[in-house]
Structures are given as C-alpha cells and as structure tokens.
Amino acid sequence: MDALLDFWAAYGSTVVFAMINAFFALSTYAVLSTGVLSFTTVVFAAVGGFLAAQTVGHLQISIHLSFLLAAIGGGLAAAVVAVAFLKLDSHWMALASLALVLITRVVSLNAPILTGGVNGLVVPLRVDPIEVAILLAVVTFAFYRLHNSWYGLASRAVREDPAVASTMGIPPRRIQFVAFVISGVVGGIGGAALAFTLQFLSPETYFIGIAFTMIASAVLGGSFHWFGPVVGAFVFTALPVMMQAFVPQIEDVAKGVALLLIMIFMPRGLIDPRAVRLRRAARLRHKQERAVNA
Amino acid sequence: MTLLNMLAHCVRPAGLAAVIAGVAFSAAPSRAEGLAPGEYQIGFVTENTGPLAAAGVSYYHGAQLAIDEINQSAWIGKGDTLKMVEKESGSDAARAVQAVSQFIADRNVIATSCCILSPVAGAVRPVAVNAKIPLVIYGATRPGLPQLPYVTSVVGLPGPQEVKMTKTIIEKLHPKTVAYFVNADNEAFQGRFKAAQKVMEDAGVKTAGVISILGSDTDFTAPATQAMGTNPDLIMVWTTQTPAGGIIAALRNRGYKGPISANDVIAPPPMFKKIGEPLVGVPFPVLFSAELSDTPEAKAFIEAYQKRFSALPDAYAAQGYTMVYYVAQGLKSLDGKPTRESLAEAMAKITEIDHNVYGGLPMKDGQAEFAKSLIGAWSKEGKVVRWDPK
Amino acid sequence: MPDPAASRILLEFDDVVKSFGGVVAVDHLSAHVRQGSVHGLIGPNGAGKTTMINLITGLFHPDSGTISFDGKHLEAMAPHQIAALGISRTYQNVRLFSGMTALEQVMTGCYLQRGVSLWASFLGTGNARRQWAKTRDHAMSLLKRVGMADRADELAETLSYGEQRRVEIARALGSDPKLLLLDEPTAGMNTQEASSVGRLVHELRDSGLTILLVEHNMGLVTEFCSSCTVINFGRLLAEGDPRTCIANPQVQEAYFGRQNDAERIQALR
C-alpha cells in the first residue's frame, strides 16, 4: 500500500497527463476509425480549453459546467470543420487539418481577449484527478458502446472501403461527419482537462506537440480498437519518464527509437484485434490439423 | 527484441498495464536509498534540450558550481550539504509539472527550481504551492509569479535595467526616432520592449515602427529592410537570442550604419563567436557579465566557472548560481532539522541574498530586485566592455 | 411463376454515355432488365460491363442519358441512396472488409435493415438490443443460405477465394434488395463451385429477386439467364434470349474475331 502511495505521489501527474492524452488520442481515433487522418483535435482542444478557462474565470461557473461547455464548443467547432473538410480527399484533408492547427496558433497569439495572447491565461481552478479518471472512463465506455453499435460497424466499413460501404447504404460522409463531432466533443473535453490541470494556458499549449502526441498515441496503441488509443496514450506519456530513469542523457533519442521499433515491428499498434483473430484462426487450424493427423 | 516480444504478447490490456506499472515502479524514487546525514536535495528541472537549451545548460552549470562550492566550504554549517537532482523538461509544461511532482514525492528533496518560460512556470507554480515545497524560479519573467512563502524568483524582472539603458542611450545618442524589433510570441520581451518604449516616448522620441517577429523565425533580411525603411535614428532589438543575432547580422549586412541596441541575449560569448563583427558596439543591459562584474564574489565565481567548464559564465549561469545560494541561505538560517515548510518560511524572510555576484541582491516579496545593472557591448577583440558610444 | 419476358421493366438504361478522359466506356447505351428475371450482361474484357454496374450503383455518374430503377432516376443519386432503393451488388475482385469476421461482413450488409437509429443503437436500448439480435440471426441465416454458416466467426480474409465470394453475396443480400448485381461471381471458381453459385442464383430468383449477372462463362449464361444484353466498346451488340444472342454473328466476332467456331464456344464452358 505504501508503495502504491509512493507511486501515486511521484507519478500521479504523469497518470493525469496520460489520461488527458488519452482524450486527445481517442478524439483522433474517432476520425481515424472512419478513415480520416486529421490533426484538428488540437483545434478542438484549444476551443474547449480556452472556453473552459474563460467561462470559469469570467462567469464563475462550476468546473463541471465548463467541461460541458467545452464539449459542446469542441463539437460545434468540429461540425463547422467537418462541413468544410469533408469535401476533400483523404490526403488533402490531413494537410488542411495541419494548416488549421497552424492558423489556430496565430489566432491564439493575436486574440488576447479570448486566449490571453502571448501573456497566457491563468486558470483559477484545478480539476481533481479522480474526476478526470471518471470522465475518461465514461468517454472510453462511450467508445466501447460506439464500437459495438451500428455506428461502429458502419465506421469500420467506411474506413476499410468507403465505396463498398456506400453501395451497402452506408453514407460515408455522414458517418465521417458524426466522427468529426465525436472527435470535437472528446477533444474539447481533453482541452478543458488540460486547462484545469496545467492552470496556465499559452498559445504553445495547444500546438504541434499535442498533434504528435495524439497521433502517435492512437497509432502506437492501435487505431483499430477503442482501447488502443488509451493504452497508446499511457505508453507514450510514460515513455519519456521511463527513458529519463534509464537513459537520462539521450532520453529523446531513446523515445524516438522506441517509437520507431514499435512501428517497424507492430505497425498496426499494440492492440490489434485483427492480429488476435488471425492468431486465433491459426491456432484453430493447427489444432484441427493435429486432430486430423491423430 | 525480447521486450518487444513481450509487449507483442501482452495485447491483453491488463497485461500491458501491468508491464507499464512494473517498469514505472522500478523507476520510482526509492526512500530506502541512503543519504548522508544532513544532505538536502534540490530538485532542478533542467531545460538542457529543446528550443531554449543554450540558456538551459548555462543555468544548470551555474547551479552545479554553487552546489560544489557550498559543500566544499561547508557554507551552510552544521555539517549540512546540498545535492542536486535533475529532471529534464525540454521546456514542455506537462513534462515540467511531472518532474516537479516526482521531486515532491521524493522526501529527500527539500526545494525545487524551475523554468525559463513563463507558461511553464505558471503551470508548475500551483503544484509547488499545493505541495508546500519551495520553488525558486530561475528564468521566467512574467510579473506576479512569486507566491510567498513557497514560490520565489531570482530573475530580474523586465523594467529597471531596460529603463536605465534606454535613458543612457537617450542621453548619449539623442535619437529622434526609434524602430523596435520585438518577439510577438514571448511575453518577457514584450515587457522589456514596452518598458523601453515608454521611456523613449516620455522623452519625446518617436516610434518609427514596431516589427514583430516570432521566436522560430530565421530569415530577417525582409524585417531588416523594413526597419531600415522607416529611417530610424536607432534600432532597438527586444527579441530572443537566435532572432537577435540574425536581426543584427542582417541589418549590418544590408548596410545599416546607424546605432543598434539589444539586450543581454547577445552577451554570451558563443553569440560573438557566431555573429562576430556586426555585434561590435551594440549596447545591452546586463545584470552580470563575466568581463564587467568586478565584485570579489563575481570574480571568484568567474574563475571557478572557467576552471570547471572551460567557458566564461553568462547571465544565466549567474542566475542558476544565485538560486542555489538562495536555498542554502534559507537552510543556513534554520536550526535543527529543516522541513520544506520551514525552509520556505525561512527563504521568504530573506531580504537580501548574502552570497551573490551582482554586488547586492535584495529580495522583495519573493522577487529578486537588481539594484545595479550594467551596460555592456562587444569590443572588436571579442570582449565585453562597458558601452561607450564614441 | 410469372413469365419474366412479360413482366414490367425494373431497370432501364436510356442513351447512357460515360467517358473517362476522352475514352468512351459506355457509348449511347440503352438496355433494360425485367422484374423477376436473371439477366446476363456479357461482353469481352473492357466492354464496359463493370462500368455499367458502377453507373447503376452510383459510384460513377453518367455524362448524359438516364438510368431509372422502379420509375426513379438514379443518375444524380449518391450510392447510399441508390442502395436504399433496393439495389445491391458484389464486386469483380472480391472487396470484403479487412479485419471483420464473415458474420460481421454480413451484419454490415444489413445496415439498411437495422431497424433502429444510430443513437438508440449507441445507447443500447431494449429495442435496439432486440433488433441487433434479430439482425444477427438474419445474417446467420444468410450465411447458411450461401453455405457459410459454420465459418461465421472466422476472419473473412482467411477464407478461400470461393468462400469469400459466397460471403460477399450474403453481404449483398443483407440489405434485402430488389435487384442484385453480381459482377462475375464465378471468376476463379472450378466448374463445381460455379454451378453451385448458379443454383444459388436460381434460388434467389425464385424468392422474388431480380438479378443482373455479369458473366464470362457462356455456359452459365445460357443455363441460368432468362435474358441477356451483350455489349462491346460500350455499345449494344445484341439483346434478348441468351442462345440467340450468342449465335449472333456480331457477338461471335466480338468474342472470337472472324472465326465462327462453335467448338470454341463449347470450350468456354
């Protein structure tokens, strides 16, 4: 028990950031699972984060209400983005989303009324890690439900082959629109969670760093299963901490090498339902063969 | 490969979580590790990688030097010694918060120190306050960061030294118009720019133009042309290090002959090595300079630093050095076994940092105030000298 | 059984043109498929057969002309809208979803028949759960119908080519279509497998489905189709009874050049 308390004291904040990154990774996964590579989670996070920080700061609303507002704000932003972006082919959409991330930083630098600008923004409240954990559990459960619902089936079909899916009556753009809105809601929540954890926001807070963390987390953990992004976020957040403990001088290099090895040897991520099924099939075949031989 | 195989077989989430937890636990600080009696640890959040690493390394070296000096000379007394433990943040707020949290969890760490960037310091501050551990800020200049008794700062806030240099420049050069370069994405330099601009405008010196640049910019030929296009009597550069060097080089390369002023980012020797000639005669305000500071403490510091790191200390190194002495002074003033809280209280009571390289360093409300600032400039020979416009 | 030749027209092409970067794939083509028929669509490679299927299902839109189904114009509709009208298809080179089991493939095909909103399905309401179970049973029965019930939980990509084709047909049936487009369903199959597909086609027709069959195997066409359309270079060559069509000299020429060699037609069986 003591060891556990020690662990929490030392690595509690790492766990909290891992949970926040899990929101971002899930938000990315939401669109990725319909075949869309988009960096706009960063934008939704910024919308959610600044909205939550400002409403708590100026309107004195409760932290819970501001989480709700962040989710709605992120979702609305995502709906707007989706309308503009869903006309584009997949590669172009990825690029457009990157451009939007870059614009977000310029805007947050130049709109001090909304974002505090270069001076940053002090967030007066702090969120309890337990609440973040509960929120993450709820969101993860929602993804579990999505996965096992008609939406999940449709999104997998759209991801694997949008043309075929559409001839089966699944409207790919509509599924992807829903995916964007989900991404926006979850990204907004993640942005608010980050705001209430860091308690200080600047234009750098929601920028390229998050984009890479979330994409890497989602792909590393496995972008074919709802639990993959969560695992990926924890691994990717813990990686620098571990590297610091073992190879402090070259921790960044080591982090890159670890990422590289995982991508080379497990390109579909740590959690890969297809691999599990293939292994199961192989085992079954093996057993049958043995039964036949015997 | 074995680790990868292991991971590959652990696709079951629970198994994976266990592996991660196991690895993390093994990396957790252990209480059992023996410490010499009376040895106190300072948790230092380094920025030795990332965009600000050039300055980060200097802070770190300065702090290292102070620790050694204090231990060798038994400066604290009572047989107490200091030890520094480091964790890297790479100027990332989330990583800095994690690093400080890990220090807090380690009972041997009695004080922490952190942060060049204000957003990072802003994020770390509440963590330290909540945990009631002393946090000394060594780089970030956002006003209002100190929060007594836990959070204090040994950084010179923007203002006095900029004001002093600007006044001197007005006195000596009598400019009628000034063009300013300023970092659009760095609040510290915005503050310094505004302080200087106010002095200028109060003295009736007109602003010819303000050219915003970003810290990540690299090409300054166009901004230099733009500044020269305003035909100013003086160009003031309030930007971070790499842009400042680039701007001054671009101005001179494009044939600007008029006076330029800059700030202490051009003071470190590698800057002169890099930019060379164009820096000559450009004044900058500086709180500490290896060449100009001449108090006995400063001289001893410079000599020891040069011996240990084969380089002259810069203003950042001086701040890292000061930070450690500040903590040590707090420990020195305490009787018996210090706790984090008692150390914080003791440090909050300090009104003057005894051992400093500035020739006097009062603390007010947890904020260092630099009474004396110098105006330096590079000579043709590559030495920092007192600025002399003629 | 109503006489297919006399039943009403279900699908009609009227003067349809489709070209790709100057190459005309479908050239002023008019054709029709009657309700309740098994209609063969034949022609040499590159004749424009698959392009026609893609035009019907909305993956391509015609440059001019009209395509009507059950009295509705398809040419401006999106694929999913056309699917909702009751048109379903398979693909020349099987296009199953990677990573899904056979049953999941067919479930996905049942998307239009799910009976609940996405929202209710997400919430997992009682009705949604009942409908899900119902759809699942239906998907199983479809798999049984194509003889794949015992492989339901296997990853589709581990199945043999012929088995994948069956799963694909079951998936196409999931939406409970009125018109089923089968694009070379027997490609890469041996004679035995091919005729079992033929039998399946008849069963489906008997259950009221109209089928448009793109096929290379002349034997199958003459054996199973009640009518057919022959095209070449996107133009209509012949139309009507399969045997008559194949005997048509123009068709013979398109397939075999100038020779009129009945034995070679036989060899294609």
Next chain:
Amino acid sequence: MHLFLEQFVNGWALGSLYALFGIGFGLVFSTLGILNAAHGTYASWAAIVGYYAVVWLNVPFPVAIAVGVLAGGVLAIVVDQIGFQPLRAKKAGLLGALITSIAFWIILDSLAGFATQQQSLAFPASTYPNRMVAVGPVMVPQMQIITILALIICAVGIYLLIQKTRIGAAMRAVGWNEVAAGLGGVNARVVILLTAFLAGATSGLAGVLGGIATSNVSFTLGEGLLLKGFAAVVVGGFDDVRGTAIAGICLGIIEVFVGQYVSTAMRDGVTYALLLLFLILRPRGLFGSTSFLRA
C-alpha cells in the same frame, strides 16, 4: 518604390528557400506517398555538416554546399531504408509512415541538438560571399542571388528529369503504382532510392543556403522550412515541380509584403489562411492535375 523593390527581392529569395525545400518534400509525397515529418531535419543536418566542413576542414564555399547537399541526400536514403522500407513491405500506408517519420524527427532533431551543443551557429563571414551587389536600382546580398539561381536551376533540372527522361517516367510510374512499375521493367527499388536522395539533397540545399544566409545553423533551422515548404507544396500542387517553385516564391513575397504593408503579427496567419483556402477551393494546387485516389 525603392523599398518595394528591395522587399520584392527579399521575398523572392525567401520564397526560393521555401520552394527548394518544398520540391524535396513534395517529391517524396507524390512519388513515395510519404508525408515526411522528418524532412526538416535533413535541412538542419545538411547545414550542420556544411558548417563543420567549413570550420574543421576549411573547405571553400562551393564544396561546403556540395558536402551539405550530399549529407541531406544520404540521410534521406538512410531514413528511407531503415524506417520506410519495412513499412512498404507491410503496406502500412500513409499513417504508419507519418508516425515513423515523427520518430525520426525526434531522433534526428535531438542528435542535431547534440551536434551543435544546443547552440545556434553561423558560418564565419569570410567563408561565403557576403557582399551586396547592385542590381539595377537595388542592392542585393550575394547570398540572395545564389539562392534565387539555385532554385531556378534545381526546379528546371528536376522538372526536365521527371518529364523528359526515362528515369523520370519511372518515378512518375512508381508514384502511381509500385506494382505496375515493377512489372513494366522499372526497378522500383532504384527509383525509390533515387527519389529519396534527390528529395534529401534538394531540401539539404535549402538548409545550407538558408543556414548561411540567416546566420542560423541549428536544429531549429528545418522546422521553419518544413512548415513553409509544406505550404508551398500544397499551394503549388504536389506532383508538379513548377507549381511548387512558383508557389514558394509567391508565398515568400506575400509573407514579406504582408509584414511590410499590413501587419507583422498577422504575417504567418495570412500564409496559412491562404494555404487552407487553396486546400478547400483548389485542392490540386496551381498546377497539380491528378488526385490522390489510387483506385
């Protein structure tokens, strides 16, 4: 008017750097289908290698450039063979390659930090042409003229290579379909290596020239080029060198003029907004003709 002309040349030279970098970046994207986040580090490393060649070995200016360019090209090949080749075999697609390139970015960036002791370095003034030359009414730094010429030569050369030679035809073929290219008698492996080298070398050239002209040789060099070069590629159209070159120059000029005549704070905002506008309204760019749907 004088100022206008000076700034025009400044923008042109700046844009030439973006375009040079973008040509390499676009080449990899259109031929190999990789969105390479590590591409910026090729430029950083080219500049660093060029710098040390000058400082340690005292090589003359043209040799320093050549060494840097070579370093960029070789690094690109190494990254491609270690990182992207295994993915190609597994068909991991755009996403897998992106993550791998992020990994390389992290690795190469921090190694570059070590190589420069985390400092920003500069080529000594005596080692490169650093005078001003009168071109008509305006004075232009020699490095700007070199940069502008370098882009013209590279753009024309690579354009001719891709459009007029057999190997270029093979590169286009690989861009469409690696399998088809293999069947058509083209050795896909050779084409991939050549493309990687060419891309790394072009971006490396941008890195060395930029590092010299801006007095900034450091690990941060590539990042700025990456974002702007990326914009140039998108606006110009991925599969056309001419488009990238013209778009790069235009972006440079627009950037400078926005800074001069509108607002320096909004400078980057305008660039990226333009980028977004192009993506949404004309996703194929100025010259691009094909879409990325490889059915």
